[in-house]
Amino acid sequence: MEAEAAKYIGAGIATLGMGGAGIGLGHIFGNYLAGALRNPSAADGQFGRLIFGFAVTEALGIFSLLIALLLLFAV
């Protein structure tokens, strides 16, 4: 296989990892919303934790995006 082709295939495969981050973010926001609708008065107090969980999970998706971008432009 040509190295150039392998690079593009690798970048494509690397982006699949973002799907996992998508599932995780769905869980986070879905569960937050479910909890917030059950007890709206406690929702504001948990917003910081929501954002924290969002950022930590989202970073994992960014890692695979980073690998894809580095394969496309830096390797």
Added chain:
Amino acid sequence: MANDPIHQFHITKLIPIEIGGLDLSFTNSSLFMVATVVTAGAFLYLTTASRGLVPSRLQSVSETSYEFVANMLREAAGTGGMRFFPLVFSLFMFILVANMLGMFPYFFTVTAQIIVTIALAMLVFSTVVIYGFWKHGLKFLGLFVPQGVPGILVPLVVVIEFVSFLSRPISHSVRLFAVMLAGHIALKVFAGFIVSLGALGPLGIGTAVLPLLMVIALTGLEFLMSFIQAYVFTILTCMYLNDALHPSH
């Protein structure tokens, strides 16, 4: 190359300095680190220099950021953690201002360099290790033995805890670095679409509106991420410092 999305991260030497084979040149990265420190320092100093009992708008920005970090630290590490407040507040302001400065067109993003973020993460990591051993001695190793674990599982749990402790500076630094790098590359990639579509003639210019809207949305998201990543880096620092202060789980 105007279309190379990686070009913005290239380090160029502004003042070449070499001491004994060590390359200590003053680069564009150093320049923006100095700019970050000067901006953060000057902002905090000037807005609080003429303190009023009723704060002006800018003074309340300084006071809010102080309170924000102080509350974060108190919640995560208790009142004993306040001795680390100068470190934590400096980290927060440095990362926040560096991220925000990086959002200006043609400005260099310091936090998109792995060497900068890993230096910050190693600073936190070594603070935790040195302070933990200095304060608690060998009891600090109790950090690796969570309470309430059945005896047979203890060796396994200790290994897992130890590896996760050692990998902290890596995940701590790569998170900030990767988010800033990927965000800026994504902005450049979509901006590149506008240029290539615009070169196609009238129809291309019409469709170029789509990536333009995307770039605007991404810019907003990047400002949000600049703040959130500074917040996350700081709150993780607080949690790690909590381990140094209270090592037994």
